[in-house]
Amino acid sequence: xxxxxxxxxxxxxxxxxxxxxxxxxxxxxxxxxxxxxxxxxxxxxxxxxxxxxxxxxxxxxxxxxxxxxxxxxxxxxxxxxxxxxxxxxxxxxxxxxxxxxxxxxxxxxxxxxxxxxxxxxxxxxxxxxxxxxxxxxxxxxxxxxxxxxxxxxxxxxxxxxxxxxxxxxxxxxxxxxxxxxxxxxxxxxxxxxxxxxxxxxxxxxxxxxxxxxxx
Amino acid sequence: xxxxxxxxxxxxxxxxxxxxxxxxxxxxxxxxxxxxxxxxxxxxxxxxxxxxxxxxxxxxxxxxxxxxxxxxxxxxxxxxxxxxxxxxxxxxxxxxxxxxxxxxxxxxxxxxxxxxxxxxxxxxxxxxxxxxxxxx
Numbered sequence: 001x002x003x004x005x006x007x008x009x010x011x012x013x014x015x016x017x018x019x020x021x022x023x024x025x026x027x028x029x030x031x032x033x034x035x036x037x038x039x040x041x042x043x044x045x046x047x048x049x050x051x052x053x054x055x056x057x058x059x060x061x062x063x064x065x066x067x068x069x070x071x072x073x074x075x076x077x078x079x080x081x082x083x084x085x086x087x088x089x090x091x092x093x094x095x096x097x098x099x100x101x102x103x104x105x106x107x108x109x110x111x112x113x114x115x116x117x118x119x120x121x122x123x124x125x126x127x128x129x130x131x132x133x134x135x136x137x138x139x140x141x142x143x144x145x146x147x148x149x150x151x152x153x154x155x156x157x158x159x160x161x162x163x164x165x166x167x168x169x170x171x172x173x174x175x176x177x178x179x180x181x182x183x184x185x186x187x188x189x190x191x192x193x194x195x196x197x198x199x200x201x202x203x204x205x206x207x208x209x210x211x212x213x214x215x
Numbered sequence: 216x217x218x219x220x221x222x223x224x225x226x227x228x229x230x231x232x233x234x235x236x237x238x239x240x241x242x243x244x245x246x247x248x249x250x251x252x253x254x255x256x257x258x259x260x261x262x263x264x265x266x267x268x269x270x271x272x273x274x275x276x277x278x279x280x281x282x283x284x285x286x287x288x289x290x291x292x293x294x295x296x297x298x299x300x301x302x303x304x305x306x307x308x309x310x311x312x313x314x315x316x317x318x319x320x321x322x323x324x325x326x327x328x329x330x331x332x333x334x335x336x337x338x339x340x341x342x343x344x345x346x347x348x349x350x351x
Contacts, residue, residue: 004267023267100264110261117258121251122279125298127241133278137262139271156267163278 001213003164004140004156006171006204007111008195011150015039015108016194019204021214024097027104034105039194043104111154115144134163145169151176161213175203218306218349219282219298221313221342222248225330226292228256232333234342236349240282240298255296259286276306289314309345316341 005020018040020026030043037044100107115132122132134143136159145153145168153168179200180186186195208214219240223232230252233245243251259273277284278301285306287295295310295317320338321327327335 020267025267025269098269100266102264107265110265114258114261114265117254118277121254121258122277124243124247124251125240126279126281130280133280135262135274135277137266137271137274139266139268142262142265156265 001158001161001215003158003161003208003211003214006156006208007108007152007154008176009112009152009154010189012189012191013112013116014191015105015112017196017200018043018104018108019201021208025100026097027100027102027107030104034103035108036192036194038196040104040196111142112152115142115152115154119144119146133165143168145172147172157213164213167208167211171204171207174207175200179203216303216350217300218303218309218346219300221298221346222252222294222296223313223317223333224252224256224294224296227330228253229330231331232338234339236346239300252296255284255286256294259288259294285310287311287314293317312345313342316345 002022004023006018007015008017010016015035016039020042027043035044102110118135119132122130131146132144134141136142139159140156141159141161143155143157143164145165147153151172153172155164155168157164179197180195181188183197183200186197187193188195217237217239219237220233220235222230225231230249233248233252235242262274263271265271273286273288275286277286281301282298283301283303283306285297285299287297287307287310289295295313297306297310297313299306316338317333320335320341321333322329324335324337327333
């Protein structure tokens with residue numbers, strides 16, 4: 001039993017965050033312009049995005065915000081907005097890593113297409129405002145949690161796990177509200193940037209790794 | 216525990232058989248069922264490509280909040296879809312039996328055109344015998 005990956009989409013159908021854990025079949029890096037910056041360093045076409053001038057100029061004003069944590073060096077952007085290079089994703093995988101043959105942006109669009117179509121299908125079939133919850137194949141299980149504001153949390157796990165909706169809800173009420181919604185440096189609802197930042201990523205990572213089904 | 220409906224989708228994504236049993240889901244027109252079956256056919260193909268861990272089949276069970284769809288893909292590409300309540304545990308074995316009935320009453324029927332809608336009294340009878348009114 002394990003957890004493979006997490007995608008977060010905003011209400012504009014764009015992938016704003018991605019993180020993975022045990023994953024032996026990986027997508028190729030996103031093509032340039034295929035995904036927004038600050039989604040995930042692991043799949044981005046520009047791993048050096050954090051040195052963008054627009055961010056470092058704002059860095060000096062941000063020191064006051066994060067001074068409580070004592071983590072920010074004066075010449076680097078605040079960790080509240082910094083997008084860390086994800087080393088965790090490659091660490092835990094065992095065995096040979098193969099490619100899905102898709103680039104990450106294509107994969108993200110396929111995932112979104114699938115959940116949107118299934119959501120509409122379930123709604124149509126039930127005749128009520130019923131939500132799509134999950135589906136299972138022989139190799140994985142996909143779980144969906146949608147917030148009222150239109151954010152969609154998608155998690156891929158082992159096919160034998162029970163519903164992981166509560167975990168997605170925990171990610172929403174915990175790390176997401178704390179480090180994204182309440183983070184003045186994240187431009188919510190922008191169509192230009194994702195929501196990746198160091199606090200959010202490590203907080204999600206802790207939450208997921210702390211679960212009993214994560215092995 | 217209830218069985219709401221049964222679909223048979225041919226290998227091109229066309230709905231060739233659709234029947235409702237227990238009440239509980241919306242009553243749709245045959246045209247709407249055709250569209251949904253086509254969508255499901257496409258989704259099924261995509262889900263097998265999204266696997267994070269090695270090769271994968273397409274979706275086998277799709278769950279909503281009050282019902283689920285169990286999908287059986289045969290070696291010839293025909294899909295049998297059973298719409299049941301979440302607590303129904305026998306969906307997979309029922310689908311196996313539906314496949315058996317399909318082989319006997321549809322494929323062995325000399326008047327049946329492959330890939331076309333199923334109009335066979337024998338198949339209808341066997342399904343009625345198998346599922347009844349959907350209340351178990």
